[in-house]
Structure formats: C-alpha cells, structure tokens
Amino acid sequence: MLPQSVLSFWETIRTGNEGPELLLDPNLKLWALIPISIVMILVGVAKQCIMVLVSPKSKTVPRVKLTEILYIAKARALMGNSSNLSTESFKMRQEYLAQVLADGKYLAIKPAKDEKTAMENPFTSPGMTDAMTSMALGNLVNYIPQTVIMWWVNYFFAGFVLMKLPFPLTIRFKQMLQSSVRTDDLDVRWVSSMSWYIISMGGLTPVYNVLFGGNRLSKLNVSAQQQQLSQSPGGPNPKDQMKALANDITVFQHISVLDNIEDRVLKLYS
Template sequence: MEAQNTQLLVLDSSIRNWVLLPIVLFMFLFGILRHYATIALRTTRKNDKAKLEQAQTLARAQTVRTNANWIPHEAFLERKAFFNQPETGVLNKKIPANTLASMADPNNMVDMMKTNFATIVPNIVMWGWVSYFFSGFVIAKFPFPLTGRFRGMVQRGIELNSLDVSYVTSASMYFLILFGLRGLFSLVLGEANAADDAQLMQQQMMGPAAAMAGPGVDMGKLFEAERDNLELVTHESKLKEAETTLLNSSQ
C-alpha cells in the first residue's frame, strides 16, 4: 500500500552539479585541512622506554596465549615458563602504579583538548555549512527499494510521507559522504591519516601496545590478569595431523 502512495521525482542534473559535487569537494578539502591541522597541533613527546617495554611484553604474552595451539607443546611450556615462572617470570615483576602522576600532568589534558578540537569542531563546521546552504534538497536516489523504517535516516530535513524512501536528501547524504570518503583519504593521505573520524577511533583502540603505553594505565594489574589467563590455557596442538591433512589435500 505504501508503494502506491509514493511520489516519483525527476532529479535535475543541476542538483548534481551545484549541490552534490560541491558538498563532496568541500568535505574532501576540509578533511585534508583537518589532517594537516591535526599534525600541527600534535605534541611530540619522548617515549617512556619502561612503558614501551611493558606494553610489548604484554603484547607478546597475549600473542602466545592466542596462538598457543599452533606451536608444539614443549615450545608452549617454555614460553609459558618465561612469562609465568613464580620468581623469574616477566609477568611477575612488581610494577608500581603511577596513575596520580599521570593525572597531575597538564600535558595530558592539553592533548585531550587538542584531539577533541580537531575532531568535533570540523564536523560542526561542515554540518552547519551543509545545513545552511543545501537544506531541503533531494539530491540522489538509491537504485534499490527501502522500507519506511529508513525514512528518518535517508530523508533528514524533509517531512514528506508521499516521497519514495529511496530518495536521499542533502542532510542524509552528508553522513554517507563522510564515511564514503575514507577510501579516498587513505589513498591521498595514507592509511594513518587524521581526516577520518573512524580512523582516529580505530587508532585509539588499535591494540594493547598502543592503548596500554598511555598514561594512567596500571600495568601491574594488566600483567596479573594476563598471567592468570595464560595459566588457564589448555594446549591442544593443531599440528598433529598436519602431514596427513597436507597429503590428503594434494591428492
């Protein structure tokens, strides 16, 4: 019943030339500007050798635990003893917590403010620019049908129930372009660029070595937790039947 009440539109090519392309071009150029502005605001610090060593040790222990079944049993026991030996194991080292010292460092707050400034302010500027100049435009149509539940997602700024859900407004296209430019930014600026919000979030959650070397992290508790996790691993080698599997696959 909904498909019978929808209204079909013929999109003028001028909308593509004077609305869609300017939005894409503006967001691309603004992303490049944000990338270099973030680099200029970034504070260069000397790495703490002790923290990096602790983070790398923890990452190695996690790698052994994750891939334990892909190494021989004797090799796993040797690595487990290296990390969990009661007196000499590297995960049994006593590491004093220094969370208060890192919280008292004003540079941490400054870096956080710079990151928020480089992430939030450009999005507010771009969204305000698109909303002010191009609000209410229908600029594209999906080549596939959508249900009515997607109307609020793809038709922001227009409240018209008779319009087919497959039509997209400029406000909704902004978010699609924001994520669609990720590949272009990676091609122009490289993989580790500051023009992509999702890339920045991924870098912050990229793994234990990147997150655990930061300030305010209690490495002693992380060592203790990883030591307990390594003790719970039950080694079941997946290489026992490797020769037989390889010969059967080659026949």
C-alpha cells in the same frame, strides 16, 4: 493482454517505487551534490593537517621500557594464539616466558622506584596531561567544522533532492535519507542534501585513509597513548602484570589444532 492499470501496478512492485517519480534538474549535481562532496573532502584534509599541528610530539621510548612492553604483549599473544602451535613449541615458550616474567628479568623500572611513584597523582604526570590535551583538541577540531558545514548545507541546500539510489530500500531508511524533505509519499531511494552530508561524514573515511594512511596513523596514535598511560604514575604496574601473566601461562591449558594432524590427514584421504 493485461490492462494498462494492471501492468502499471506490477511495474511499480517490480521497481520498488513507493511514490511519484521525480525529474531532477541536472544543475543540482553541479551546484549542490559536487560542492558538498568537495567541501567535505577539503574539510577532512584541513582537520587532518590541524590535528598534525596541534598534536603533541611523540616521545621516544627507552629500549628497556619497549622490551618490557613487548614481553608483556608476547605473553598475551602466546595465550591468545596457542592453538596454532604444536605441543612441543608451546611448552618451550611456556617454560621460558613463565620463568622470565616471574623473575622480572626485563623490568624497566626497579621495584623501589615503583613503590615510590605508586602513590602519586596520575593527573599530574606529563603523559596523562598530553593525552587529555590531545583528546580535547581532537574533539574541538571535529566539532567546530561539523557545526559550520551543517549550518552551510542547511542554509543553502535545505529541501534539495540530489540523487536516487540504484537499489531498493525499506521504509525504515526514509528518515535517514530524506532529512529536511517533508514528503510522506516520496520513494525511499531519493536522497536529500542534508542526508548526503550525513552519509558523507562516514562514507569519506576510506578516502581519508587513502590520502593520509588513516588506519596506520590511528594505530600508531593508540599505541603511543597506551605507552604514555603505562609510563604515567598510577597506571598498571608492570611488575604485577608480569607476575600475573606468569601464573596464567603456567596454568594455561593448551589445545593445539596440530596434534595428530598426520593421522587425521591420512584418515581423511585414505
């Protein structure tokens, strides 16, 4: 039978405790943990609604411009995913896209108009102005609520220990999880109120994605901004892009994973 001190020592090592065990008041969950979480969710909902209200209205893209953008993207996608095509399929697409892009068949703007607008100031275009205004409003909407909530948590819940994580952590996480709690011998798994707020800032992103479809909405916003930048004066010239892509596709070295796949399969299972 081992002494009690030895048993306690091995129990400490097994559980991963680095300090004294705490007994938390159950009311902390009702008056600190849950309110902080609810306020974070409500503020995220409010920020999303404000962003929808202040964001500029999406402009419709003409069909010829959309065709131009899609053919440029198609050429890049062909070179990026060429290994998934057979040699015959790649050569067929290579010859077609190289000829179409070199001739500029699907250019939305005539070369004369491109040469005229190339010397204009890009910061005076409506598309660039809308993009910069939307970016500034987005930063403002994100900065003000975070400052207010951080002051609220720091003022009313400073020094509170709210919960204990069920898995062990190294000592490097102590500064991140125990902000505003000045205790050196406390177990790393204990989480303070300020740290819970910081963790919730990134941890609630999947919740916002479920509520608002955040991934799909962000992709649409990025695509809209790219289209505005491509339409603005001083942006990349579609004619030059198509000529460069035509040259790249012409000299592209194609290596397919489907070449001689029948012989390789028969050799593998024969």
